[in-house]
Amino acid sequence: MSFQNHQFKNSKLPPLHSFPSPSLKSACLAPFSTKSPAESHQPEVGIKMVVRGRSPLQTEWKKENMIKFLNENPEFLDSYVYSKVNIQRIEEWYQQKTKNTCHKMNRKEKMYVNRCTTWEPDSMKWKFNLYKNKDQQAQKLISELVQIRNKTDLLIELTNCLVAVNGADGANLYIPDCNNEQEVQFSSRKSLVDETLFSVMTVPICDEIGHLISIIDIYRLGENLMFEMEDKHLAYCFRIWASVLLKNIEIGTQMEHQRQLNDFILTVTRSIFSDMSMDTIIIKIMSSAKTLTNADRASLFLVDMQRKELFSRIFDAGSDPEKYMSNDIRFSINKGVAGYVASTGEILNIPDAYQDSRFNRDVDQKTGYITKTILCMPIFIRGKVIGVVQMVNKLNGVFTKDDEEAFEAFAVYCGLALHHAKIYDKIRQSEQKFKVALEVLSYHNQCTEDEYQQVKSMIDSCCLLELSDVNFNPWSIDNTEKVVYVLQMGQEIFGDYRLNMDNFTRFVLTVRKNYRNVPYHNWTHAFSVTQTMFTILKKSGHEFETKESIALFIACLCHDLDHRGKTNQFMKLSESPLAALYTTSTMEHHHFNQTVTILQNEKQNIFSNLTTEEYKEILKIMKECILATDLALFFGNRDKLRKIVDDSAFIWEDKEHRKLLRSITMTGADLCASAKPWDIQKETVKVVFEEFYAQGDEEKAHGSEPMPMMDREKRNILPETQVGFLSFICLPCYQLMSDLLPETTTMVNGVKKNLENWEILAKECKTNEETETR
Incomplete structure (x- = not known):
């Protein structure tokens, strides 16, 4: 314009x-200015004027006479200035006059102007x-x-x-x-x-x-x-x-409004996310919605897409902003203003509810409350409507476009809060189900009273064996006797360290029950490893502290708890839940957590007489020891300790050095079958490969090609595989152990003898293959 x-x-x-x-x-x-037009006129040139008083031309030229003449004849001065004086001169007069006048004006005159x-x-x-x-x-x-x-x-x-x-x-x-x-x-x-x-x-x-x-x-x-x-x-x-x-x-106004809105949303969001209870969040959202839009009442309906319904557990009574009625109501998603918003995802701003055909008057008729204006807003999460917030009766007029925009921004955070609350509810329900399932499993995985009494009666009558021998045959005694001998070894390891024998008995029986019936990683293997560690600890004197000895002993007993007879790699490839839970050393982490679960039962807690600090320290060492049985970690531990030993830098007082030695000792105990007499070694390898072949069969069933040593159709490579295993893993492990624990030198010799036997078998297999190919 x-x-x-x-x-x-x-x-x-x-x-x-x-x-x-x-x-x-x-x-x-x-x-x-308040001058009238007559007082503000400008004279025109050529107007006839009447001169009053004496003319200065007729009298003596004096300043006083001139001033008097001009005062008596202002028209003459106006006419002269208008016709004879240029604009520039008049402006100079004006500027000078205004400056002087401004300085001379009093306060009253300035206020008038x-x-x-x-x-x-x-x-x-x-x-x-x-x-x-x-x-x-x-x-x-x-x-x-x-x-x-x-x-x-x-x-x-x-x-x-x-x-x-x-x-x-x-x-x-x-x-x-x-x-x-x-x-x-x-x-x-x-x-x-x-x-x-x-x-x-x-x-x-x-x-x-x-x-x-x-x-x-x-x-x-x-x-x-x-x-x-x-x-x-x-x-x-x-x-x-x-x-x-x-x-x-x-x-500036928009920025200030946005700042206030941001502050409001931030404050409310912080309050909403501080509590994950669904009912509490709904109440906070309703209260905040009323404050944000200055509404009299608010309702929040959640969407049940399976039943095509809207439902609400909390209802705004309106009388007291702090009080909300708990009233579970449901209605079709195709009914009412809220249903329309939930179905279409559109925002509805209704200035006159009774003039809108979508408004349901039944509620007003039942409650006596008169609905005038409505602002109904959908709440989205991932592009889907999960709820509807309905504000009723703005306190000062009608809901505006600003109310829509403000609540639309707030609705994003409401959606996140409701979504997180739903997830929290599901997690809480899952936790409760997990607790129930764990309680049931714990009951069935605990030792029975009959088992406890049977072992207790055998403790005194069972004959004592020489258990501190690396050549001990674990198949020479049955599973119940193994429990008794574990208790005997445990008493020697614990010594006077406040061991509760009743708890220890129940603990060992429960551990036995939690080993699965797989070919190799079973209760017999656990006993064999535990007995080997007992031998190492007894023959090595006092190199290890009592707490270390206890941790090493119990770690060996539990190091393969609930083993499924499958490798960590298989667990990952098969997308096992355990692999999702533990990304590294999958089964080893599971073994330790199973141990802790058993210890959490009051009747099976063998450390109940220890202080909290002692308990934490022993558990820490046990975890390190169990994780060390993962052969993927062995090579790193071996290289570090070998360098320290070769440099003659090993210090028993150094905690890191002792930790490395404990890790190598755990691996040595775990691989103890490789150092036992040839008949035990050969029988052990047989059951180990039976477990490998079972995994290979399962891999084939899923369309995968197993490793050669896990393929039962390639049995002829078994001796060659064992030669490599003993040469590159077992022998270096025992040689490193014997450098620091000379009492374990017999294990080095046992591995060398078995290695010689496997090399002979490997040559025979190779000769047979060459003969067959001819």
Whole structure:
């Protein structure tokens, strides 16, 4: 919209063009001057004047006489200045006069001059033109106007400045009353003065896209005081600056509103996520929704897609914001405003509920509550509607577009909170199911009272064997006797270390029960490894502390608990839950956790008499020892310890050195069958490979090609496989052990003898193959 310079001769303030007059608000500004048109006239050249008093030409030329003459004949002075003095000279007089006048004015006079402006003394600079350059004046005032943060205040100040800089006598400011975007109306014009207006300039203020923001009319009362091009240019500059400043206020207001919204959402979100209870979260969301939109009541309905229903467990009673009724209600997803929003995912802002066909009046009729306005918002998660929040009756009018946008941003966090609460509920239910399942399994995996009594009666009657021998044959005694001998070995290891024998008995029986009936990693293997560790500890003297000895002994007993007869690699490839639970040393972590589970039973806790610190320390060592039985970790441990030994740097007091030695000792005990006499070694390898072949068969059944040593069709490579195993794993392990524990040298010799036998068998197999190929 362009602005025009309307010149009116002897007219009142003209009406606005193309706009009706009703229902407008107007900010009218007082004129800067109250002079009547008669007092503000300008004399025309050539007008006949009557000279009063004595002419100075007829008397002696004196200053006093001239002043008296001019006072008596002001028309003469006006006529002379108008016709003889140029504009530049008049402006110089004006500037000097205004400077002097400004200094001499008292406070009352200044208030009179500036009665319609709050700019003091800057507005007077406009009126008295203290600056020679009006552009400089405009720049200074604009920089001050930037600080204003209210739209109406800014428009009033701009109007005052425009009046002052153009030397106008007053102005009217018109601001649209935009209650409805489709109807923009202005109030009827109303001048603050009754004098006839001789010149009016109308300046429209628009935003950046041309929408009208306000209209400023500035006027002059004096006849022939027309607005010039310079005035138009300055008004045009003001118009541009006004648009920029108003945009600045709009952006500032939006940023402040967004900041407040962000603070609100952050505070509420922190409160919501502090509690994962679904009912608590629903109450917090409803309370926050009411605060955010200034609603009287709020409801939150969750979506049950399986039953195509909306349901709610919490209902806002409205009487007390802290009290919510627990009332589980359900209704079809195709019914009511909430059902429509849940089905379509659309936002509904209903200014009059009773005029909307989707509104269900039954609730109002039952409760007596009158619903007027509704704002219904869907809550999404992963693109699906999981809930609907319905705000009812805004306390101050109707729900606005700002309410929609604010709650739409808040609804994102509501969705996350509800989603997390659902997950939390599922996890909590799963935990309860897990506890029940664990309780059932624990009951069936615990030793029975009959088993306990049987072993207890055998302890005194069972004959003592020489158990501190690495050549002991684990198949020489039955499974029950193994339990008795474990108890005997345990008593020697624990010594006076506050061992509860009843608990220890139940513990060993339960451990036995938790070994599966697989070919190799079974209770017999656990006993064999435990008996070998007992032998090492007894023959090595006091190199290991009591706590270390206890941890090593119990770790050997439990090191393969619940073994399934499969390798860690197989568990990963078959996507076993255990592999998902433990990404490294899968089965070893499971063995340790099973041990802890057994110890958690009060009747099976063999460490109940220890202090908390002692218990934690022993468990830590046990975990390190059980994990060390993973051959994938053996090579790293062996290389570190070998370097220390070769450098003659091993220190028994060094905790890291002792840890490495314990790890190597655990591996040596685990591989003890390789150091036993040939008949035991050969029988052990047979059951080991039977377990390997079972895994290979399962891999073939799933379409995978097993490793050669796990393929029963390649039995002929068994001796060659054992030669490699003993040469590169077993022999280096026992040689390293014997360097630090010389008492284990017999195990080195046993491995060498078995290696020789396997090498002979390997050569025979190779010879047979060559014969068959010929």
